[in-house]
Amino acid sequence: MIRPSNSLLARAPVVLRRSFSTGIPRRNDHLPTTNSPIITKLDFFNSVTGNDTQIPTYRLLDGVGKPLDGAQLPEIDEAFAHRLYSNMQLLPTLDNVLYNVQRQGKISFYMTAHGEEATIVGSAAALDMQDEVLGQYREMGVLLWRGFTLDSVMAQCFGNEEDTSGKGRQMPVHFGSPEHHFHTISSPLATQIPQAAGVAYALRRSPTRRSKNIAACFFGEGAASEGDFHAGLMLASTIPSPALFIARNNGFAISTPSTEQYNGDGIASRGPGYGIDTLRVDGNDVLAVISAIREARKRCLEQGRAVLVEAMTYRVGHHSTSDDSFAYRARSEVEDRKRIDNPITRFRLFMESRGWWNNDAETELKARLKADVMKAFKRAETMKRAELGELFTDVYGGQEPWNIKEQRQELSRLVKKYGTIWEPWQKELSKFRNNGQDLMK
Numbered sequence: 001m002i003r004p005s006n007s008l009l010a011r012a013p014v015v016l017r018r019s020f021s022t023g024i025p026r027r028n029d030h031l032p033t034t035n036s037p038i039i040t041k042l043d044f045f046n047s048v049t050g051n052d053t054q055i056p057t058y059r060l061l062d063g064v065g066k067p068l069d070g071a072q073l074p075e076i077d078e079a080f081a082h083r084l085y086s087n088m089q090l091l092p093t094l095d096n097v098l099y100n101v102q103r104q105g106k107i108s109f110y111m112t113a114h115g116e117e118a119t120i121v122g123s124a125a126a127l128d129m130q131d132e133v134l135g136q137y138r139e140m141g142v143l144l145w146r147g148f149t150l151d152s153v154m155a156q157c158f159g160n161e162e163d164t165s166g167k168g169r170q171m172p173v174h175f176g177s178p179e180h181h182f183h184t185i186s187s188p189l190a191t192q193i194p195q196a197a198g199v200a201y202a203l204r205r206s207p208t209r210r211s212k213n214i215a216a217c218f219f220g221e222g223a224a225s226e227g228d229f230h231a232g233l234m235l236a237s238t239i240p241s242p243a244l245f246i247a248r249n250n251g252f253a254i255s256t257p258s259t260e261q262y263n264g265d266g267i268a269s270r271g272p273g274y275g276i277d278t279l280r281v282d283g284n285d286v287l288a289v290i291s292a293i294r295e296a297r298k299r300c301l302e303q304g305r306a307v308l309v310e311a312m313t314y315r316v317g318h319h320s321t322s323d324d325s326f327a328y329r330a331r332s333e334v335e336d337r338k339r340i341d342n343p344i345t346r347f348r349l350f351m352e353s354r355g356w357w358n359n360d361a362e363t364e365l366k367a368r369l370k371a372d373v374m375k376a377f378k379r380a381e382t383m384k385r386a387e388l389g390e391l392f393t394d395v396y397g398g399q400e401p402w403n404i405k406e407q408r409q410e411l412s413r414l415v416k417k418y419g420t421i422w423e424p425w426q427k428e429l430s431k432f433r434n435n436g437q438d439l440m441k
């Protein structure tokens with residue numbers, strides 16, 4: 001094929017045509033040489049800021065909760081501040097109880113959000129309740145902010161008959177709730193990122209939700225090493241959609257520190273590569289997170305385009321109950337972070353400076369949260385699992401496929417054979433509602 005030379009293309013007339021997929025007018029003046037200034041110096045570059053400095057971090061409160069000079073705080077009243085603070089405190093309360101419950105062998109697994117309370121609760125508070133949320137796994141705080149109950153949290157972690165997330169068929173912390181616009185967590189990292197681009201595009205195409213709701217997608221800096229991160233951002237960038245990508249940069253992907261995960265300037269540096277408006281925020285400053293996410297959300301809706309926010313924080317807890325982080329980081333590093341840059345303390349000190357909080361309120365809140373969590377735990381502990389046959393329902397939408405039918409028949413055959421005569425099977429079946437009788441018919 002004979003290709004016209006660049007110079008011929010550069011002189012080609014500008015023709016506006018509509019993109020087939022998005023309906024957005026496109027110009028043919030997009031060729032690499034058209035708008036780029038010409039230089040004669042071999043000026044390689046490797047910095048988003050253009051002067052080798054790191055991307056700045058948006059912050060409003062200092063380490064002791066004092067507003068920085070020139071900081072414009074988001075408008076919050078005392079009641080809202082209390083709601084923020086109690087939601088932030090609820091996370092470690094739940095984490096402490098469920099961590100111990102896992103150690104007692106009562107649940108199989110758990111992950112805490114220790115250290116990331118401001119990023120999670122601040123984002124939740126800045127989103128609309130109807131925005132679609134696609135999380136990674138540490139974002140239970142978003143669900144709690146939206147009214148997901150402690151009983152529902154326990155039901156999911158215990159996998160009991162009240163588990164509306166997945167009928168007890170998922171690992172603990174794999175929450176999902178259509179009612180709360182929270183898409184079910186899936187373990188393989190970064191799968192939620194291209195899905196979020198698709199959800200956002202669906203929102204844009206929906207006559208009732210266009211310009212009203214966005215898709216907010218949380219992921220860790222580790223997940224951003226997956227191909228799906230790039231696929232997702234590319235998709236949201238080229239087929240514009242109101243997708244808000246929230247990277248929780250907590251310093252670790254299990255044992256791999258962020259310094260070994262990338263050679264560039266964090267995750268934020270990748271946004272401009274995709275033509276995506278980007279901001280880095282202090283993820284331990286809840287007020288900065290609220291302002292950043294509110295503004296990012298507004299941009300998503302006004303421009304109908306994706307936005308990336310990188311929240312800088314620190315994973316204080318172990319990666320999960322399957323991890324001992326002191327095998328790869330010093331205990332003193334964690335203690336220092338808890339002391340020097342604690343998101344909960346920073347906000348508490350801010351509230352105290354406004355006269356909105358004191359020691360009595362703190363003691364009362366902690367006691368109340370602990371009692372609420374313990375009550376939900378004790379209730380969940382005694383509950384049965386769903387009927388055994390529920391294992392096979394709602395696996396796929398529509399007609400049940402042959403393989404699910406076959407599996408149900410096989411289990412039914414085995415339960416009939418051993419369920420009435422063999423003690424280990426009887427013991428296991430007694431954990432299910434109706435003791436597995438539904439499959440013995």
Ligand SMILES: Cc1ncc(C[n+]2csc(CCOP(=O)(O)OP(=O)(O)O)c2C)c(N)n1
Binds near residue numbers: 252
């Ligand atoms: C595709 C895939 N690879 C590996 C894993 C195992 N894995 C689970 S969590 C995790 C670390 C993720 O780190 P990050 O995204 O930074 O999230 P964080 O745990 O720090 O919140 C890894 C490697 C996985 N779940 N999926």
Ligand SMILES: [Mg+2]
Binds near residue numbers: 221222248253
């Ligand atoms: Mg991480």
